[in-house]
Amino acid sequence: MRQGQAVGSILRGKFITFEGIDGAGKSTHIGFVADFLAARGKTVVSSREPGGTPLGEKLRELLLHEKMHLETEALLMFASRREHIAQVIEPGLVRGDWVLSDRFTDASFAYQSGGRGMDRGKMEALEAWVHPQLQPDLTLLFDVPLEVARERLDATRTLDKFEREQTEFFEKCRGEYLRRASQYPERFVVIDSTRAIPAIQSQLSQVLEKLL
16 A cells, blocks of 8 residues: 555554664654644654564664674564564554654665675665555655764764764765655755754744645
């Protein structure tokens, strides 16, 4: 079923994803988007990847803290995603909810393909297998220079294995994110996340009004 198709008398909901390298600031704005939509009468489901389900959260702990082969990492990411789609995303969309996810498949391309160097063709095959007909209605890519992202990370919590990676890794991740944004301009909006929060939220409001 395609996005926007009616289910009985209920219009299928919308799927919004939040992307960006660690330290880009995307998590700051998920709550704002949820409140913005709720104030306009939308039922909102907020989730995250990896995670979003009981099984997904267990996989998240492994993925963020355990060393493993690159392909094992990618496969576990998509295993968690398959469960997330089945248990959270698709049911929410069928109900007519607006589903917000902190990361989705673009993150796998950025981190496992861009950062880790996994063959892009294998990533595309996993994407086509796990969610052949599902893509976000809107992807908000929060973009910052590497030095800004690192400063923000250094000032926060204990870092996971991805956040502890070196600058070159994040440069590759950022490059892959921007490549994806260029490849799919119809769903990506790139947000300059170096700006003040009110300026970013003003842009988000304009983007969301168009989607509404």
